[in-house]
Amino acid sequence: MKPALALKTSVQYLKGVGPRMADRLDKLGIETVEDLINYYPFRYQNYALISPLNKLQEGEIVTVRGVIENIDNQYLRGAKTIQKAVLTDESGEIEVSWFNQPFLTQALKKGTRVALSGKVKNYRGKISLASPEYEIIENQAVSFQKTIHTGRLVPVYPETRGISSKYLRKIIASLLPRIKEKIPEILPVKTIIKYQLLARKEALAKIHFPENKLAAAKARERLAFEEMFFYQLKILKKKQARQKEKKAFVWKIKKSELNKKVKEFIDKLPFKLTGCQKRAVKEILTDMKKPQPMNRLFQGDVGSGKTIVAAIAALASLANGYSVAFMVPTEILAFQHYQTLKKFFTPLKIPVELITGSKKIISRKKVKIILGTHALLFKKKPFSNLGLIIIDEQHRFGVAQRKKLLKQISSGFLPHRLTMTATPIPRTIALTLYGDLEISILDKMPPGRKPVSTFVIPPSKRKKCYHWLKKEVKKKKIQAFIICPLIEPSETLTTVKAAKEEFSYLKKKVFSNLKLALLHGRLPGKKKNQLLEKMQKRKIDILVATPVVEVGLDLPWATVMIIEEADRFGLAQLHQLRGRVGRREEKSYCFLFAQKAGPKAIKRLKALTEIHQGLKLAELDLQWRGPGESYGLKQHGFPKFKIADIGDLDLILKTRQAAAQNCAKIRE
Ligand code: ADP
Numbered sequence: 001m002k003p004a005l006a007l008k009t010s011v012q013y014l015k016g017v018g019p020r021m022a023d024r025l026d027k028l029g030i031e032t033v034e035d036l037i038n039y040y041p042f043r044y045q046n047y048a049l050i051s052p053l054n055k056l057q058e059g060e061i062v063t064v065r066g067v068i069e070n071i072d073n074q075y076l077r078g079a080k081t082i083q084k085a086v087l088t089d090e091s092g093e094i095e096v097s098w099f100n101q102p103f104l105t106q107a108l109k110k111g112t113r114v115a116l117s118g119k120v121k122n123y124r125g126k127i128s129l130a131s132p133e134y135e136i137i138e139n140q141a142v143s144f145q146k147t148i149h150t151g152r153l154v155p156v157y158p159e160t161r162g163i164s165s166k167y168l169r170k171i172i173a174s175l176l177p178r179i180k181e182k183i184p185e186i187l188p189v190k191t192i193i194k195y196q197l198l199a200r201k202e203a204l205a206k207i208h209f210p211e212n213k214l215a216a217a218k219a220r221e222r223l224a225f226e227e228m229f230f231y232q233l234k235i236l237k238k239k240q241a242r243q244k245e246k247k248a249f250v251w252k253i254k255k256s257e258l259n260k261k262v263k264e265f266i267d268k269l270p271f272k273l274t275g276c277q278k279r280a281v282k283e284i285l286t287d288m289k290k291p292q293p294m295n296r297l298f299q300g301d302v303g304s305g306k307t308i309v310a311a312i313a314a315l316a317s318l319a320n321g322y323s324v325a326f327m328v329p330t331e332i333l334a335f336q337h338y339q340t341l342k343k344f345f346t347p348l349k350i351p352v353e354l355i356t357g358s359k360k361i362i363s364r365k366k367v368k369i370i371l372g373t374h375a376l377l378f379k380k381k382p383f384s385n386l387g388l389i390i391i392d393e394q395h396r397f398g399v400a401q402r403k404k405l406l407k408q409i410s411s412g413f414l415p416h417r418l419t420m421t422a423t424p425i426p427r428t429i430a431l432t433l434y435g436d437l438e439i440s441i442l443d444k445m446p447p448g449r450k451p452v453s454t455f456v457i458p459p460s461k462r463k464k465c466y467h468w469l470k471k472e473v474k475k476k477k478i479q480a481f482i483i484c485p486l487i488e489p490s491e492t493l494t495t496v497k498a499a500k501e502e503f504s505y506l507k508k509k510v511f512s513n514l515k516l517a518l519l520h521g522r523l524p525g526k527k528k529n530q531l532l533e534k535m536q537k538r539k540i541d542i543l544v545a546t547p548v549v550e551v552g553l554d555l556p557w558a559t560v561m562i563i564e565e566a567d568r569f570g571l572a573q574l575h576q577l578r579g580r581v582g583r584r585e586e587k588s589y590c591f592l593f594a595q596k597a598g599p600k601a602i603k604r605l606k607a608l609t610e611i612h613q614g615l616k617l618a619e620l621d622l623q624w625r626g627p628g629e630s631y632g633l634k635q636h637g638f639p640k641f642k643i644a645d646i647g648d649l650d651l652i653l654k655t656r657q658a659a660a661q662n663c664a665k666i667r668e
């Protein structure tokens with residue numbers, strides 16, 4: 001005996017499916033009845049306008065209903081055929097034609113009642129329909145609302161080989177009335193009422209067969225709400241769990257004492273802190289005084305001055321007698337930060353340790369800053385006495401690596417955490433992706449920065465551009481970067497090989513009398529540091545590099561950035577690369593080479609010539625490339641939403657609020 005139909009029933013037992021189609025559906029991720037009703041259309045074909053035959057207007061997309069008067073098959077040249085039919089209703093008749101569907105002469109025999117949907121053509125005053133969608137109306141009494149392929153908003157599904165939208169419509173339409181009452185509600189009733197959402201079973205029926213656009217929108221809204229709600233709930237629970245974690249270190253010094261230290265520290269800087277830097281310092285210090293460990297994301301465009309704010313956070317931990325671990329993604333950056341931090345902390349008699357794959361500078365003192373690359377994760381002795389962890393360019397580290405760092409701790413309390421990123425994150429993404437973190441943002445640059453003049457260079461101007469650069473280097477002693485194409489997302493041998501080739505070509509053929517050097521991720525750490533030092537001492541004119549330089553480099557004399565095959569990068573990423581120049585009063589330039597880019601890519605790149613705010617560019621990336629590509633979301637453990645749009649701020653704010661209201665009540 002057949003088991004009763006349930007949500008968990010395998011689709012192969014449905015009428016019209018069977019093992020072969022079940023296999024194909026499986027490729028779309030559809031195994032059960034529940035999967036099938038949760039397979040949403042991505043758009044609707046609007047065939048809702050129903051018209052008598054004598055009222056048809058050229059260009060309209062309509063549905064007509066009538067009787068096939070006659071139909072025949074005509075042969076064209078080649079193996080092509082055309083099916084010509086005449087349709088009549090009470091008001092008149094029209095001609096209808098299809099191509100290469102000879103079976104239609106059997107399916108739509110003379111006398112068949114049909115509904116046809118398509119675009120109205122007018123050829124020399126003769127109205128016709130070409131290749132319309134058809135649906136046989138078996139029972140004359142059936143109203144139009146009961147049709148599924150015509151006469152309504154018709155769902156269009158993501159298809160795969162052997163599974164057409166028409167097929168999906170058919171099986172879903174016959175399934176829905178049988179299963180609808182078995183679809184459980186999963187949102188709290190209060191939430192449904194408060195946000196005026198459709199019941200789940202209504203939403204699932206209407207997402208497939210809405211009576212109009214409004215109904216489709218309401219269905220979509222409800223299902224998106226549900227999806228985002230459960231995600232936000234998960235995040236909130238994570239946050240709650242964190243608040244119950246081990247405590248942070250006990251704050252020992254007086255508030256006034258720390259304020260004095262911070263003030264002295266700031267007074268010694270060669271510049272004044274910007275307003276947003278001050279605000280970030282305040283947010284961080286307030287957090288650090290709380291008994292729960294801080295977990296804060298610190299976002300600021302390249303060059304916005306995050307390092308100094310991090311240094312002040314470090315100072316607060318150090319002043320309390322607790323060490324600081326500062327993890328950065330590359331050796332070069334470690335080395336650069338080492339120099340910066342030493343300048344700040346040597347006068348305060350606080351040692352800075354450096355631990356990278358190739359270099360170790362260790363101090364015996366108990367309270368110190370431990371700066372390092374991934375090498376910190378493999379330290380033999382665990383950290384003791386750690387008050388604060390700072391992670392720079394956090395997007396360069398995976399979730400697992402960040403967790404591993406926390407495991408390296410042996411003290412009885414948890415350190416505060418400050419993760420920094422120059423990747424501009426639109427607010428919607430921040431609220432979802434980092435919904436469990438506090439966020440500080442540097443939204444203004446230190447004064448005096450000039451925007452980097454940016455140009456998209458067509459292939460014909462490449463030579464001229466090189467020539468200009470040659471003269472500029474000679475005349476002004478400036479330095480330049482040439483970034484090699486991004487061949488693969490990570491630094492592989494292929495990428496390195498391409499960089500080497502480009503380097504030797506440029507060195508021999510283009511800039512033969514300038515000093516060129518090559519930097520790529522596979523160079524030994526020592527070599528990288530040497531290169532950086534040479535750049536700083538201006539012993540190198542042009543640094544040819546793979547995109548590794550994206551991360552944090554601060555070289556004041558570099559004023560020209562050339563990026564090969566710029567169209568392979570996201571806008572925010574290009575903006576980061578561009579941020580390597582323009583750090584001095586001297587005017588800076590960025591040239592985007594896009595040898596093979598089409599007009600669409602060029603248009604996208606042009607945005608960089610006008611927009612100089614990372615956040616705006618990130619939002620454009622989100623529009624153009626979608627969230628997955630723009631943020632490497634998978635790597636962050638970010639779910640792929642089926643229906644919720646993570647660019648929809650309203651949805652995100654509402655579901656966060658709703659999740660917060662339900663958080664305490666819902667148990668897992
Ligand atoms: P990022 O946020 O990209 O890490 P950095 O911390 O490297 O930026 O800062 C970039 C440059 O700006 C550094 O040379 C730093 O000394 C300088 N800087 C930071 N804050 C200010 C400020 N308030 N005024 C002027 N220059 C500043």
Ligand code: MG
Nearest residue numbers: 306307392552
């Ligand atoms: Mg930085």
